Amino acid sequence: DAMVIQNPRYQVTQFGKPVTLSCSQTLNHNVMYWYQQKSSQAPKLLFHYYDKDFNNEADTPDNFQSRRPNTSFCFLDIRSPGLGDAAMYLCATSRGLSQETQYFGPGTRLLVL
Amino acid sequence: EDQVTQSPEALRLQEGESSSLNCSYTVSGLRGLFWYRQDPGKGPEFLFTLYSAGEEKEKERLKATLTKKESFLHITAPKPEDSATYLCAADPYQGGSEKLVFGKGTKLTVNP
Numbered sequence: 749d750a751m752v753i754q755n756p757r758y759q760v761t762q763f764g765k766p767v768t769l770s771c772s773q774t775l776n777h778n779v780m781y782w783y784q785q786k787s788s789q790a791p792k793l794l795f796h797y798y799d800k801d802f803n804n805e806a807d808t809p810d811n812f813q814s815r816r817p818n819t820s821f822c823f824l825d826i827r828s829p830g831l832g833d834a835a836m837y838l839c840a841t842s843r844g845l846s847q848e849t850q851y852f853g854p855g856t857r858l859l860v861l
Numbered sequence: 862e863d864q865v866t867q868s869p870e871a872l873r874l875q876e877g878e879s880s881s882l883n884c885s886y887t888v889s890g891l892r893g894l895f896w897y898r899q900d901p902g903k904g905p906e907f908l909f910t911l912y913s914a915g916e917e918k919e920k921e922r923l924k925a926t927l928t929k930k931e932s933f934l935h936i937t938a939p940k941p942e943d944s945a946t947y948l949c950a951a952d953p954y955q956g957g958s959e960k961l962v963f964g965k966g967t968k969l970t971v972n973p
Contacts, residue, residue: 754904790948790963791905805960838904847893847912847952850961852904 751775752853754839760859761829769824769856771839779845780822782814783838785855791838797822798845826858834860863888863953867964874939874971882934882947882967890954894932895961896925897948905948908934939971 753772761767771780779798783791795804797816811833813825826833836855842848864887874880886894893912897905909918911927918925922943924935934947946968950961 752904788965790965793960836902840904847910849895849907849910851907852897855902855904857902 754853758857764828771822773841777841779842781840782824785836829860863962865962865964871968877938879937884932884949886951888951888953893952895950899946941971944971
């Protein structure tokens with residue numbers, strides 16, 4: 749089945765130690781998104797790629813970076829995780845930007861010690 | 862400012878007790894309204910997309926409707942496996958920004 753895959757499902761890191769989360773998709777969608785979701789809150793968009801074009805949300809901290817080496821893969825790098833970065837990180841994809849359904853992966857739960 | 866408000870925040874139902882979840886939106890033009898189901902510790906699962914007022918979509922015990930100001934997710938004769946958080950999100954007309962506006966969700970618990 750075509751899908752959005754995230755690895756790992758759970759990630760534990762230490763305060764200030766860089767961490768990378770990965771997302772892959774078999775849907776061949778043009779757009780890939782990264783969201784941060786904290787407990788009982790709505791998902792918060794960090795950035796998205798339309799093909800190779802990167803779009804950063806204005807309030808996304810500089811600590812968060814992303815890479816999309818090809819259509820299928822997208823990575824979220826957190827350069828120096830703080831305790832406040834502990835959250836669920838969701839990857840989503842869509843065919844296009846307007847009126848298109850976003851399909852989410854299972855998420856990666858990040859714990860910062 | 863574009864805003865989506867879901868009510869109630871939490872809802873407890875007995876199995877078989879039908880009810881509705883509300884999603885009110887204030888956006889600068891609506892391109893689409895999306896409903897998702899999210900189980901604890903998992904990513905949102907797509908349920909429905911509605912594009913215009915008067916539109917309705919159904920899937921098993923769920924039916925989503927849309928007016929010019931709000932959307933409802935009707936749950937008919939719910940079962941315990943329908944327990945989850947239901948998120949709605951609006952896709953507004955935004956110059957230069959392609960971002961869904963999410964509500965905080967309604968946490969539904971269906972007791973056997």
